[in-house]
Amino acid sequence: MRITDVKIEKLRLDLIEPFKVTFAEFTGSDNVIVKIETDAGICGYGEGAPLAFVTGEVFEGTIAVLKMFRQGLIGMDPLNIPGIHGMMDALIHENGSAKCAVDIALHDIKGKYLNLPVWKMLGGESGVVVNDVTIGITTPDKMAEAARRNVRELGFSILKVKCGIDPDTDIETMRLIREAVGPVIRLRVDANQGYTVEKALYAIEGFKKHGVDAVEQCLPDWDMEGSALIRSRVSGIKIILDESIHTPRDAERAIRLQAADVFNIKLMKCGGLYPGMRIGSLAGAGGLNCMVGCMLESSLAITAGISLVAANKAVTEADCDAFLFIKEPKVQMSGGFTRDGGTFTLLDKPGLGLDIGF
Ligand SMILES: [Mg+2]
Numbered sequence: 001m002r003i004t005d006v007k008i009e010k011l012r013l014d015l016i017e018p019f020k021v022t023f024a025e026f027t028g029s030d031n032v033i034v035k036i037e038t039d040a041g042i043c044g045y046g047e048g049a050p051l052a053f054v055t056g057e058v059f060e061g062t063i064a065v066l067k068m069f070r071q072g073l074i075g076m077d078p079l080n081i082p083g084i085h086g087m088m089d090a091l092i093h094e095n096g097s098a099k100c101a102v103d104i105a106l107h108d109i110k111g112k113y114l115n116l117p118v119w120k121m122l123g124g125e126s127g128v129v130v131n132d133v134t135i136g137i138t139t140p141d142k143m144a145e146a147a148r149r150n151v152r153e154l155g156f157s158i159l160k161v162k163c164g165i166d167p168d169t170d171i172e173t174m175r176l177i178r179e180a181v182g183p184v185i186r187l188r189v190d191a192n193q194g195y196t197v198e199k200a201l202y203a204i205e206g207f208k209k210h211g212v213d214a215v216e217q218c219l220p221d222w223d224m225e226g227s228a229l230i231r232s233r234v235s236g237i238k239i240i241l242d243e244s245i246h247t248p249r250d251a252e253r254a255i256r257l258q259a260a261d262v263f264n265i266k267l268m269k270c271g272g273l274y275p276g277m278r279i280g281s282l283a284g285a286g287g288l289n290c291m292v293g294c295m296l297e298s299s300l301a302i303t304a305g306i307s308l309v310a311a312n313k314a315v316t317e318a319d320c321d322a323f324l325f326i327k328e329p330k331v332q333m334s335g336g337f338t339r340d341g342g343t344f345t346l347l348d349k350p351g352l353g354l355d356i357g358f
Pocket residue numbers: 190192216217242243264293
């Protein structure tokens with residue numbers, strides 16, 4: 001089988017309402033969809049969601065990089081996923097979203113070729129995944145109300161709360177949220193690089209009083225040593241790294257430094273399912289767990305992310321909720337998975353199981 005063409009299109013996703021994290025407020029995302037065609041009549045779809053603050057990519061750059069990959073891809077065997085990653089890595093450093101768009105499309109093709117859903121093809125036993133839902137930064141009262149609504153009305157059992165601006169406000173927010181949702185709901189906090197070591201240690205002691213399971217990315221992405229220091233000083237709460245972990249190499253370094261208990265894998269940071277599975281394997285071997293997170297992605301990349309959760313034993317947590325905040329997450333596409341509250345069930349259809357109209 002050979003690749004005959006690569007089509008690249010823009011996918012604009014608008015949020016229902018603005019979403020605030022420590023470093024930015026989002027209203028939407030300009031994403032990229034690729035369609036890879038083959039001489040076997042099978043085609044695959046992939047998505048890239050460039051996010052300048054995290055991956056260093058912008059939409060126009062992602063398009064330019066994909067055009068560069070297009071030259072290398074035509075004529076290659078789409079089943080040679082490691083070889084294609086080698087080609088892309090040789091052409092350009094980083095650019096995870098562009099590489100991810102190609103990688104997802106290749107997995108979609110391979111699944112269709114083998115007549116297996118991607119999650120089964122990668123080793124998954126069950127296509128059922130329990131996902132959290134994220135609460136953006138507003139005021140402590142409004143965040144507690146959002147938490148209550150997500151649990152009582154929408155059926156989620158795990159909440160991820162964006163914090164990281166001021167420890168006292170953050171602790172108060174978590175107190176109000178715990179009060180609003182009761183004792184059983186699992187809570188995790190994402191500081192999105194907003195703390196110093198001192199602030200993180202102070203905030204963590206407060207969070208623990210309100211039964212917070214885990215705290216994500218307390219420090220700037222480059223400060224893995226700082227994260228190791230925090231981890232050595234606290235107990236009873238898991239330390240998650242997100243912005244610090246892009247590639248398998250970052251994961252290896254974090255394991256060596258004992259800087260985390262959990263890695264937040266994002267397909268857009270690492271470059272897709274192939275490197276994502278490698279991070280999962282490294283984490284598993286090092287005794288860590290993983291979560292799969294997401295950028296502002298449509299059902300296409302979200303289906304790929306949930307497939308990674310279902311496929312990799314070391315991936316125990318799912319934070320693939322961005323499509324819930326998008327006005328039309330299924331623009332021109334249907335299938336992939338179904339949702340009942342926080343329980344997502346992947347379809348038993350070849351590839352990613354999506355019908356895409358382009
Ligand atoms: Mg995060």
